[in-house]
Amino acid sequence: MRPLTYAVALVAGLALTGAPAPDPRVGLDRSEAKPGERVLVRLTGWPAGTVVIELCDAGTPPRCAVDTSAQIHLPGTGSGGAPLTVAAPPGGCPCRVRVTTLDTRLSAGAALVVTGARPTAVGAAAPTAIRPVVIADAQLERDDGWAAYFGLASRRTLVLRLRNEQAAPAPVSWSFSVGRGPEPTGFVVPPVPPDLGAGEEREVRIPVALPAPALGAYQIHGEIVTAGTSSRVTASTEHQPWGLAGLLGLVAAVLAATEVRRHRARSAPH
Known part of the structure; x- marks a missing residue:
């Protein structure tokens, strides 16, 4: 029983320690x-x-x-x-x-x-923003090609209008995710975020891909970080591949018509 006791004690110790x-x-x-x-x-x-x-x-x-x-x-x-x-x-x-x-x-x-970079100039440090930027507007644009109507990858563009209401530049970092659930985990590769000058307002465009097979409702979440504080933006969209549904309906109609002709041919008097 002693080895079992040691094993239990080791597991308990790891549980108390937690992840490094x-x-x-x-x-x-x-x-x-x-x-x-x-x-x-x-x-x-x-x-x-x-x-x-x-x-x-x-x-x-x-x-x-x-x-x-x-x-x-x-x-x-x-x-x-x-x-x-x-x-x-x-x-x-x-x-x-x-x-x-x-x-x-x-x-x-x-x-x-x-190599060749100029040395840092000695002087007062430039001030930076201490509050998050304001998300003045957020819209979602559709950019569906013909392939998207057959269930292939579909595209959206998240259009944000960001405003820095402070008297100092605002460095910005961000991340975005997309998926079908309330907490999407699909990674979005965004463009490099801009730094906003004092009082600047700027429109930014974030391309988002809905991976194939694109079908149903999707959530897009974003975190925009400035001065260690984040602002969250969410958007929802829906995609129905009507072309695929029409194609399947056409195939079903052709099969049904073929079966009707076969039935008539078998029923016709010889």
Whole structure:
């Protein structure tokens, strides 16, 4: 019975300990690169979810090259990787590849020497927004091609109007998902989010694909994060492949007509 007692105690200890805390790490396949080159960013120890990868300067807060930033969705293993195109950030270098979760609670980085980048200017840190941007409007546009009417992939475009009502720039990050249930899990690959200037209002368009077979009601959810605070947007849509239904009806009618002709041929006097 003693081995069983030890096993029970071990299981109980693991249950009390719980899952290990995240230990996010960032690795690069090289330590120096030129603008326009690509470096491979390797991630380990992250929680499952979407992370933002950027090349930033050494300022406080850092200024990043948002035009070449990337977003990837990490699985439950917490490991993954993605290429990042090198572009010197607005504040110059020394530079650092910074990776953050969408809620900005976890962040890690790795130094990268950017050949030819100008040094960071010494001066006062630029202010940034401290409140989330306002979602002034949200609409969903249909973009169905002929194939969608036969149950193949269908497309939607989520059109958002974002407004920064503050007197400082607002860096934006976001993630979107699509699916049939109330909590969709299908990952949407969005464009690079824009940073909004002080008082700026901008329209952004998020392409969303409804995977084949596209049929029934769908939910689209989005999280837009600014200054560590998120705003949520939801939209619903429905897709009925009427072309497929018509095609099936036509096939059924042809089969029925063929059967009627066969029946008449068998019943006709010889």
